Amino acid sequence: MFEARNVSVERGRRTILNGVTASFSPGEVVGLIGPNGAGKSTLLKAMCGEAGMQGSIIVDGRDVKTVKPAELARRRAVLSQHSELNFPLTAFEVVMLGRNPHIVGRERGIDREIVREALELVDATHLSAQLYPTLSGGERQRVQLARVLSQIWEKPPEGSRYLMLDEPTSSLDLAHQHLTLEIARKFAEQQTGVLIVLHDIALATAFCDRVYMLKGGRVHSFGAPRAILTRDSILDVFNFDINRYSNFTALFNDRDA
Numbered sequence: 001m002f003e004a005r006n007v008s009v010e011r012g013r014r015t016i017l018n019g020v021t022a023s024f025s026p027g028e029v030v031g032l033i034g035p036n037g038a039g040k041s042t043l044l045k046a047m048c049g050e051a052g053m054q055g056s057i058i059v060d061g062r063d064v065k066t067v068k069p070a071e072l073a074r075r076r077a078v079l080s081q082h083s084e085l086n087f088p089l090t091a092f093e094v095v096m097l098g099r100n101p102h103i104v105g106r107e108r109g110i111d112r113e114i115v116r117e118a119l120e121l122v123d124a125t126h127l128s129a130q131l132y133p134t135l136s137g138g139e140r141q142r143v144q145l146a147r148v149l150s151q152i153w154e155k156p157p158e159g160s161r162y163l164m165l166d167e168p169t170s171s172l173d174l175a176h177q178h179l180t181l182e183i184a185r186k187f188a189e190q191q192t193g194v195l196i197v198l199h200d201i202a203l204a205t206a207f208c209d210r211v212y213m214l215k216g217g218r219v220h221s222f223g224a225p226r227a228i229l230t231r232d233s234i235l236d237v238f239n240f241d242i243n244r245y246s247n248f249t250a251l252f253n254d255r256d257a
């Protein structure tokens, strides 16, 4: 299990996270939902051990500070919200960066095979040789996803794998949004713990085992998506009334039926 225990973060005079406790376990896809500025990215960064926080981050019962960086890199991969890169690397080379924690000296055949498979999984095989800066926003996002997947592709001897994705679908078309969530589920089936920041309530409902709703730096509620993502809680957290929008009304009517 990967846990944030009573985590608080202050920046300047503002409290950005206020006593947040949250966790995700191998085998599950956990959604992190909340309005812009709620603290979702800050929570992910805190879980990655970024300096300047109170509370603790626990990986399989050990404080993350006591886990060697090399071990952590083989067991936990993070796709941050803004992972830009302006070097003239090909998509293949960008994904190969994810293999760094596994490469001692020169890359091996297995590393190239994994990079190929990761690119195929995200439907980006045809982009392998293209320079990363020339890719479209959605193509870049898929290549970055392939990079973090290649980092935790095989089960490490030390224990479980964890994957954290911060808005991995923000630039993607409908088909690739679903593909991304299917990949998250596939990794969860292979005993990876997945934490994923999402804005799409329908995707969260369809693909997440549990969700946390964050509001103003605190956990507003957590549990099964259908129990948590209700009209009332969405109105409360997002100040958005789904009853006023017919496409949402249809979605929720289906669910309530």
Ligand code: ADP
Pocket: 011, 012, 016, 034, 035, 036, 037, 038, 039, 040, 041, 042, 043
């Ligand atoms: P989101 O839920 O949209 O991912 P973030 O975690 O990125 O939100 O940010 C939460 C809030 O904290 C935002 O209002 C943001 O402006 C603020 N914030 C984040 N980092 C800093 C910082 N280094 N200095 C000041 N404010 C920050």
Ligand code: MG
Pocket: 040, 041, 042, 081, 166
């Ligand atoms: Mg964010």
